[in-house]
Amino acid sequence: MSSSDKTLADRTYRQLRGDIVNGRLAAGSKLKLEGLAQDYAVGMSPLREALARLMGDLLVVSEGQRGFWVAPLSLDELDDVSRVRALIETEALNAAIRNGDAEWEREVTAAFEALAAVEEHLPHTSDALPPEQLETWEARNRAFHAALVSAAGSPMLIKLRDLLYQQSERYRRVSLNVSRGWRNVHDEHRAIYDATMQRNALRACRMTELHLARTAQEVRKAMAALAQDDGFTGGKA
Amino acid sequence: MSSSDKTLADRTYRQLRGDIVNGRLAAGSKLKLEGLAQDYAVGMSPLREALARLMGDLLVVSEGQRGFWVAPLSLDELDDVSRVRALIETEALNAAIRNGDAEWEREVTAAFEALAAVEEHLPHTSDALPPEQLETWEARNRAFHAALVSAAGSPMLIKLRDLLYQQSERYRRVSLNVSRGWRNVHDEHRAIYDATMQRNALRACRMTELHLARTAQEVRKAMAALAQDDGFTGGKA
DNA sequence: TTCTGAAAAAATATCGAAATAAGATTGACA
DNA sequence: TGTCAATCTTATTTCGATATTTTTTCAGAA
Numbered sequence: 344m345s346s347s348d349k350t351l352a353d354r355t356y357r358q359l360r361g362d363i364v365n366g367r368l369a370a371g372s373k374l375k376l377e378g379l380a381q382d383y384a385v386g387m388s389p390l391r392e393a394l395a396r397l398m399g400d401l402l403v404v405s406e407g408q409r410g411f412w413v414a415p416l417s418l419d420e421l422d423d424v425s426r427v428r429a430l431i432e433t434e435a436l437n438a439a440i441r442n443g444d445a446e447w448e449r450e451v452t453a454a455f456e457a458l459a460a461v462e463e464h465l466p467h468t469s470d471a472l473p474p475e476q477l478e479t480w481e482a483r484n485r486a487f488h489a490a491l492v493s494a495a496g497s498p499m500l501i502k503l504r505d506l507l508y509q510q511s512e513r514y515r516r517v518s519l520n521v522s523r524g525w526r527n528v529h530d531e532h533r534a535i536y537d538a539t540m541q542r543n544a545l546r547a548c549r550m551t552e553l554h555l556a557r558t559a560q561e562v563r564k565a566m567a568a569l570a571q572d573d574g575f576t577g578g579k580a
Numbered sequence: 581m582s583s584s585d586k587t588l589a590d591r592t593y594r595q596l597r598g599d600i601v602n603g604r605l606a607a608g609s610k611l612k613l614e615g616l617a618q619d620y621a622v623g624m625s626p627l628r629e630a631l632a633r634l635m636g637d638l639l640v641v642s643e644g645q646r647g648f649w650v651a652p653l654s655l656d657e658l659d660d661v662s663r664v665r666a667l668i669e670t671e672a673l674n675a676a677i678r679n680g681d682a683e684w685e686r687e688v689t690a691a692f693e694a695l696a697a698v699e700e701h702l703p704h705t706s707d708a709l710p711p712e713q714l715e716t717w718e719a720r721n722r723a724f725h726a727a728l729v730s731a732a733g734s735p736m737l738i739k740l741r742d743l744l745y746q747q748s749e750r751y752r753r754v755s756l757n758v759s760r761g762w763r764n765v766h767d768e769h770r771a772i773y774d775a776t777m778q779r780n781a782l783r784a785c786r787m788t789e790l791h792l793a794r795t796a797q798e799v800r801k802a803m804a805a806l807a808q809d810d811g812f813t814g815g816k817a
Numbered sequence: 818t819t820c821t822g823a824a825a826a827a828a829t830a831t832c833g834a835a836a837t838a839a840g841a842t843t844g845a846c847a
Numbered sequence: 848t849g850t851c852a853a854t855c856t857t858a859t860t861t862c863g864a865t866a867t868t869t870t871t872t873c874a875g876a877a
Binding site: 347348349350352353387388391392393395396398399400401406407408420423424426427430434497498499500502503507 | 584585586587589590624625628629630632633635636637638643644645657660661663664667671734735736737739740744
């Protein structure tokens, strides 16, 4: 339970958000209000309030008098989100490299080393990762990318970045569940980290773009594979 | 009453949003639930749902168990919003100029001409504009800027642009209420329109940046003047 | 006077049920 | 057999009342 769970609506919002981002609530699935109220042990009021807030995060969609659904995923949207995220994230990183002080450098380094500790003994095989280790990696990956841009000095840019990171994470989780081993993702993180520490903004942004593009490509393959299996089409409908 | 007002929560959301953006509900003011429920003639449930959605639009802020406030305006945030908006808007305009077809050109032209019809006989004096004429100008200005980027081919970019436009509009309304006459805003719109029709993306984006920067500068002056009057400080607190 | 703390007042948050709307089913009729 | 309309079922939306938390008030002591 997070510290800012002052109300049931807050707690429910966070729980639902987590369950949507990590895929426990499937993309596109109907959110039946009575069922959710039971599952999360709350009444209608906090539940609907949480869902309304999730609409703003683009994680839930609704149609008047017909209810709520988990926002669907599609190949088209994956491309869209990836491109816009690259735009925002490179702008923020560029600003952070310009503005970041020594304290920022320490935070980035700490986040990178925590992430490196997990990534250095990731399997290159196609074995599925134990869920606990995957959650650790997700948390540290999120923290590393957040630390990089934290000195951007633009609350709005950070807000948009967070929104887009969350969207990307939903897609990435899809691919992690069908992944055929880990690519050299650690090398990519290291390249971004090194360029950032050298205050080489141009290179850091290029490496970030490459990193995001490769991640998107991996997700795209995974989604295409899923589409064959279960008739999921996604975009260009 | 909009066509998509299928529920009371929808209608209340739209009404509240309008009242916040045009300043009828003052920035920073407390939103007392019972009072609002009376004013908008709804119960707690649709009201709270509307407020939760407005938090996602960054128009309302809340603190658990202490209620809701209209999101405050500040000089710092004005600069932040303006810069990020320039980034997003130029990216979208660039894409639209690349992708836009003949139908898009027609829509942009129609929107520009509707706007021009209002702007061409705006007073250069410091007289306050009649409210009705101001609303017409706001609507056509919004439509023109929306039409420009409508062919960007990126739903996410458009969503972020809409969010930022709405934020900018709140600030602009402040300056329109204390404005000392209209600057050559029509010339700026025409410059953007001409460059866009010539498919000169570089120039169109430059003109857009200039347009946004000048608007922000005007708002900044107006807010500084207000700060003197009523002790409003805004940012760098 | 100024601080403290308990009690009252005011406001927010939540519940549970009633009202309302959408979707599914059945049966009459062509 | 196919279509349409009335009805039944299911789910969403909304209200009114209650529970909970915060804020204000005010008496009493330092």
